[in-house]
Amino acid sequence: MQSGGGGPQNVFMDQFDLEARTQRVWDLNHAVWFTLMGVGGGVFLAGRILNLTEGLGYLLGIPTVDVISFVAIAVGGAILVVDLGRPLQFWRAFVNVRTSWISWGAWSDLIFLVVAGLLVLPALSLGGSEPFSGLGWDPHGNDGAGLALEIVAGVAAVVVMTYAGAVLARPRAIPYWNSPAVPLQFLLSSAAMSVSLVMLIEVIAGEPVSAGQMVLLGVLTAALKVAVVAHLRTRRDAPGKAQSLQRLLRGRHRFVFVWGVGVAGTALPAVLAFVGAGAAGARDALAVICCVLLVPGGFLLRLITLRVGIYPPVHIPSMGRPRSSAAPAESLGTAGRR
């Protein structure tokens, strides 16, 4: 692709091109957003499923794991809003629930924050008093109303963990993204990150990490590894995906993907988790190491997935290959350069 040296750049080369082009629309902000949403929904679920909400400390009377979940989703949502071209119009993101996964995500974020917030509201402690303790449900879901709120919040949390992957996977424009493996990876990564974070909170709170938790973490991380590898091995020659794979495995993202995601972000924590399940003495330390590896690994997985989003050429000529392209602005603005 010619870039024109110091003269005017080819102004629309990024939009229409006969060469594969990398998407540059979503990048770091979206990777942070995706990660926080995954962790936010996952920590709530992990805390509830592992029945660890009550023993790991409280902030204002609310279990620490729930507070972390709310903060992660609120911050992730705020990043998304700030990243919009027109942030003050953010409410319109709720409109197109019929087809848009972003709308589904916006609703699931909202429903989760409202319902999970309501769920824990009776436990809220302000200045030694519990002003909402009269509300008629148990904040830990031990009665009918509390359990109903917990289930609704849990379903919303699953959508929160998954929808970012679905946003990428639905359109066919970018072959690397257009696969159920992407939302599956995001879901498994969110689950693994969240379980490891809950275990980190356990260690900080002085509670012992159980062998079962380590096995669960190992299974989730191993499943994530399988999902990543399977995605790498399907439709390898498809236009666009072939370029994505080239960049992941041999190109500029090789080091980060192979070592950051493939080894440190999945393989190593999976091994350490299974080792920790059988080594009671080292279990807490291994749980902390797993968390330190998995959370950055999950973030890198999302960031790299975004950065290898490559569109195939809009048209593949029947003969020969395009060697260069030119644009009218360049042609008109610098007549005679070519």
Added chain:
Amino acid sequence: MTRWGMVIDAARCVGCQACTVACKTENQSPLDAWYAPVVEWEEGEFPDATLNYLPVLCNHCEDAPCVTACPSGALKRRDDGIVIADEEVCIGSRACMTACPYGALHFFEDRGTVSVEGAPAEPAPSVPERYAHQSHVRGAVSKCTYCAHKIDFGIENGLEVGVHPLATPACVVTCPAECRIFGDLDDPDSNVSQYLSGHGPGEVLRPDAKTLPSTQYVGLP
């Protein structure tokens, strides 16, 4: 049912870029946003080298992924098949841009204003309705509309769409090689249907994306 569409005979294109400039002039598209450029590429080696041209624009897909992805409902497919972006409704999520296989959507980033001597730095505060399509919203996405304002004007005034210059997309009107034909794809007697029947079935860009484009090609290199 009317389904407006465009047939581009790529073999006729001479690469003059008149369509690119006509579109820019007609729609006053934002800085860096070119709705209808002509892509050029070389093929072969000297002395057997050729220069190929491919006019491109929004494909106004029947199964438009941009419409599906848009969370705010700003992108809509009209009953006549034209896909439009309502910039006032757009929130700037750019989900449409990642979903479009053709790169046909353009985000109007605030990169300051172009300084042209004598020209106002900002758009006039009130834009006459006739020129509303030339007013763009910062932080929103814009795109080719097949010059829907011209088509609507033509229908309101009884002009033949795709034939009368005031009722035909600017790129079609200005093309000196007549490589763009615009009309009703659902009408077997329309100029586009007739052209397709005389030049073989239309091809589409990125057929793997299965978007059912209304912009079709003949004579693709």
